[in-house]
Amino acid sequence: EVQLLESGGGLVQPGGSLRLSCAASGFTFSNSAMTWVRQAPGKGLEWISSINTNGGDTNYADSVKGRFTISRDNSKNTLYLQMNSLRAEDTAIYYCVKTPYGAPFDYWGQGTLVTVSS
């Protein structure tokens, strides 16, 4: 059974940093691209970043480019999102999503809530 378990969310002040983790199991993690998607309270889904299987190719939404860094450790079956210079508008649930090539997202974690507030 595929499982994606996010952690690392919480309350952080504007300008602060946070690192999210996503522990994957139930599939060959090193063979799958991965993505972070977020959803602000009461708002829609926003794709923010994807990474290929070996970490050599990454993509970011304009809203987070230069502030967020996606990475992965295939030896630990874990996906990361380093978030710096956080803003109030980054407040959201952050989902880790398994990303098949040329196919839609097939598995989602339950999400971790990030709140940026003073």
Add this chain to the structure above:
Amino acid sequence: DIQMTQSPSSLSASVGDRVTITCRASQGFSNSLAWFQQKPGKVPQLLIYAASTLQSGVPSRFSGSGSGTDFTLTISSLQPEDVATYYCHKYNHAPRTFGQGTKVEIK
């Protein structure tokens, strides 16, 4: 980057009604278009992929159509359990953009 625009942003319909949601892309692309359903407090669930292919286990009242820049999700007979927000999603390559969502309610 290709932008995805959904309409309407919300709708209210009666049980048994036919419901249609439209997704328009700012430029044409392949048929790599999916529709997700998200119920309150839940993660999104895949309904349709490749514009018109029904995901396994999804009721046949859901259907998708379209190509190029214009795509449609249809619920042939709205049921109470269909109350949710629906998102179109472009997945051929990054950025994997979502539409802004359509909230469906029962009248």
